[in-house]
Amino acid sequence: MKRVSRAALKKSPLVLLGLFVFVFALWAQKKDEPPAAENKIPPEAAAKQNTVKPTAESLAKGKKLYGYDCAMCHGKDGDGKGEMASDIKNVTDFTNPEALKNHTDGELFYVIRHGKGEMPPEGDRAKDDDIWHLLNYVRSLAKK
Secondary structure: OOOOOHHHHHHHHHHHHHHHHHHHHHHHHHHOOOHHHHHOOOHHHHOOOOOOOOOHHHHHHHHHHHHHHOHHHHOOOOOOOOOOHHHOOOOOOOOOOOOOOOOOHHHHHHHHHHOEOOEOOOHHHOOHHHHHHHHHHHHHHOOO
């Protein structure tokens, strides 16, 4: 069994403390970065067209996905009053026809895929068609 010197044992807490301070400094620096870049949607993404027609089947698939991923914040009916909405600022009310009126399908697709503000991204775990189904359903909420 290898013996550890007393000097090495005394240095271990200092190394750990130094590492902790370094990680904390990096974390604090990241929090202070301006969020403006995350809200910029590339023009080619905004121009993307929905490839899925809003059929009854598409809306049913979108509603199912919405229940899994969106209802907790946006509310089961899309009114922006989900269980977690009180912890988040500016949750969109999809039942308001004005809420998404000035947003292209491409912009909304991008936000769902990449997230925005406190909204987490779907990332690569969702297929493109699933996001289009979800988008069809969300747009249908304002028509009721």
